Amino acid sequence: MTEKKKILIRIGSLRHGGAEKVLVTFLKNLPQDKYEIDLLLNLYSGKYLSEVPNWINILYLNKGEMITTNRIQDIPQKIYRVIYQKLLKKFPKLLYQGKLNGKKYDIEFAAIHGMRDEILNSPLKNSKKIVWIHNDLTQVKIYTNEEIRKFFGFDKIMVISEKIRETFLNLAQNENEQQKIEKIYNPLDTEEVLTKASAPVLNYTFDHTIPTFISVGTVFPQKGFDRLLKVHKKLLNEGFQHHILIVGDGYDFENIKNLKSELDVDNTATMLGFTDNPYPYFEHSDFYILSSRYEGFPTVLFEAITLKKKIIATDVSGVREMLKDGELGLIIENSEEGIYFGMKKALENPEHFNPYSENLKDYQIPFSLENSVNTIMRILDEL
Incomplete structure (x- = not known):
């Protein structure tokens, strides 16, 4: 031995x-x-x-x-x-x-x-x-x-x-x-992700008459949730009805929560806090959005890919590699304008995401x- x-x-x-x-x-x-x-x-x-x-x-x-x-x-x-x-x-x-x-x-x-x-x-x-x-x-x-x-x-x-x-x-x-x-x-563990996604949704009711954008991550400035909420407000003002769901906790939680109230979007944006199992929320949302300012390799995107979600992601480290240079999801400029462009495209022209869904159907994660x-x-x- x-x-x-x-x-x-x-x-x-x-x-x-x-x-x-x-x-x-x-x-x-x-x-x-x-x-x-x-x-x-x-x-x-x-x-x-x-x-x-x-x-x-x-x-x-x-x-x-x-x-x-x-x-x-x-x-x-x-x-x-x-x-x-x-x-x-x-x-x-x-x-x-x-x-x-x-x-x-x-x-x-x-x-x-x-x-x-x-x-x-x-x-x-x-x-x-x-x-x-x-x-x-x-x-x-x-x-x-x-x-x-x-x-x-x-x-x-x-x-x-x-x-x-x-x-x-x-x-x-x-x-x-x-x-x-x-x-x-x-x-x-992709098997675990798929299994957990079938669990019931707790503490949140999805309104399937309008699109829901989900974002999952630790709540701190790197993740760009402030940008996401500002774009959400702008799109609502332009008449695009939709929901935002943020899943995660972190030291910036109170700041983002306060911003949500300042923007007067408490009825259309929800901060769920941390959950052991975010996957049922992925499953029931229409779009996954990554609004990060920077990343290393956002594992959360692989989770979204595993669950075959329609993806919008800022052009940060790892994203091109994971989304195969834009074959598997929409890669947007790393800015508030980029996020606005991506979300508006999803709301105005949802069929733009059909080719991504097709490409995801048989896609196997490369590891x-x-x-x-x-x-x-x-x-x-x-x-």
């Missing part, structure tokens, strides 16, 4: 984001006889905690939900968390000797790009280090080329789309750095859950 590889995986929390879901899907499909895994969270919270297999050891720096408000009573706890986490980041030996009991890991794994420095500054000099990049970092202000180059300190850089791969290839300075880059499609998991396991085993 070969000894199990000891792996430390780090992520902020297991809240309801794409990277968190992808990580948990991956962990659920790993064989437990090969690896000994410690999953270290900055914050012990999130909807996906209950889905982590029980053989994986969950550790955390702080407990409780993320504090997204500035209420007076929350400020001391917020300050304590920030100081404590910054202290452990600055003096990693404290973390490794204390919380991690001086354990020696074979592999240290940053499950999101935000954990780069925590893993690269690990006192374990002999461990192999991996990072999983889920976002197009060229669209994130703080990531200059110089900042992105720091990721070459890892032994492997796993990227989830062709655009992100090209970003890193262009910044690689030698063949050794090029070989660190590995493109892996996000693990998506499987098994392939993605096997590729990541190969990387773990070769390191």
Whole structure:
């Protein structure tokens, strides 16, 4: 019996984001006889905690939900968390000797790009280090080329789309750095998506006499829900009756909710919050709309493709690859005008979407859950 590889995986929390879901899907499909895994969270919270297999050891720096408000009573706890986490980041030996009991890991794994420095500054000099990049970092202000180059300190850089791969290839300075880059499609359990889509819709009534546009994602500025609501208002003013359904939660939830009221569209736009199963809402909606300002590889589009939805998506990283350059859905300019153009086309000329539906009928997603998991396991085993 070969000894199990000891792996430390780090992520902020297991809240309801794409990277968190992808990580948990991956962990659920790993064989437990090969690896000994410690999953270290900055914050012990999130909807996906209950889905982590029980053989994986969950550790955390702080407990409780993320504090997204500035209420007076929350400020001391917020300050304590920030100081404590910054202290452990600055003096990693404290973390490794204390919380991690001086354990020696074979592999240290940053499950999101935000954990780069925590893993690269690990006192374990002999461990192999991996990072999983889920976002197009060229669209994130703080990531200059110089900042992105720091990721070459890892032994492997796993990227989830062709655009992100090209970003890193262009910044690689030698063949050794090029070989660190590995493109892996996000693990998506298509069978689970199809099964869950047949469940009943809860807490929402669809009006099938007018079109419904659904958008699903963590509610923060990247996702462009503010743009979506402004376009919704403009189209209503022009006499185009339709509904907007936003499924998801996040730190910007209250802001978007307030914007919805300011625009006076509370009767035609619904924010459902987080749900464990968004797929029945997909199933009953007429159009799926991705209004994002930037992405890495929006897995949610693969879910929409799996459910054969009529898709409108801003031209962000991953979209051309996923929609086969516009064969499977309408790709629009990444702007408020682009969103307006796409939605107006859907309302004014719905038959424009018929060819996409035809192309989707027999379309098979170009990867499987098994392939993605096997590729990541190969990387773990070769390191």
